[in-house]
Amino acid sequence: MKLSTRGRYSTRFMIELALYYNKGPILLKEICKSQQISLKYLSQLVIPLKIAGLIKTSRGAHGGYFLARPPEEIKLSEIITAVEGSLNPVECIDNPEICERSDNCVTKAIWAEVGKKCLETLSFYTLKKMIELQKEMSGK
Amino acid sequence: MKLSTRGRYSTRFMIELALYYNKGPILLKEICKSQQISLKYLSQLVIPLKIAGLIKTSRGAHGGYFLARPPEEIKLSEIITAVEGSLNPVECIDNPEICERSDNCVTKAIWAEVGKKCLETLSFYTLKKMIELQKEMSGK
């Protein structure tokens, strides 16, 4: 039940983009430095984020990455599921065919409830909320 | 954010023990067969379950495994944390020292909330409840 670096790094990346929202594209290279993530690794994580429609890019000189939508419209749940897939703790919820007992399985129902709770929690937080929270915390 | 086989197998194992509660010890060998889990692998999972005080054993002829407490007093959360460790999705919640930014980290606070929700959900379900649910489902 642990989050992998894919989810963790992507979240930090997206927060960084949110901080610079509407200030032009940012280079991956810069985010790598400030967040101490390998450039090559981050450039892999960025692909599913783009496919999910969370970020946009502009190429060429003065290019870079930026949010596809304002920070208040991007949920943490979208970021995590984009790079890690479903939040359900077991495969059979999303792919019932992989387990024959799937139909009347108690544990499956419970795991599904857990997955739903996770999704709800992460859906509550948008990038904007997270930045505001951050300010509150460091302001203290 | 996936559960490993450790958690899944252990849960099935514990449900099996609950079904035979108060009917004497059960052999690991039998549970392996009915649940289709490797004997050697299961005998590893059984160790943390015993350390956590969830099961007891009797050795020698006619020995085997049985629940340390009645099914209504054993929570699913206890089973999972015994074999998988903390439900928190990131290490830094349980071991703040591994990350220097741990003190004022927004995401940490959010991951902690997720972990708490998981714990709450799994704490709600006892082995007894799960068996009852099972009956309802298959009875239909």
Place this chain on the structure above:
DNA sequence: AACAAATATATAAAAAAAATATATTAGTAA
């Protein structure tokens, strides 16, 4: 005393996660 089964430890195999390297494509601005 012989047997049956739990316990412990070590090791191996397989799978997944994390990271790196290389080559290609595309857009910008001079």
Place this chain on the structure above:
DNA sequence: TTACTAATATATTTTTTTTATATATTTGTT
């Protein structure tokens, strides 16, 4: 239009974790 910069795509390697197996030992029962 050319040179540059950076995104994109693909392949490969390394590392870590998970899963599984094997062997030896201890303990208790009949």
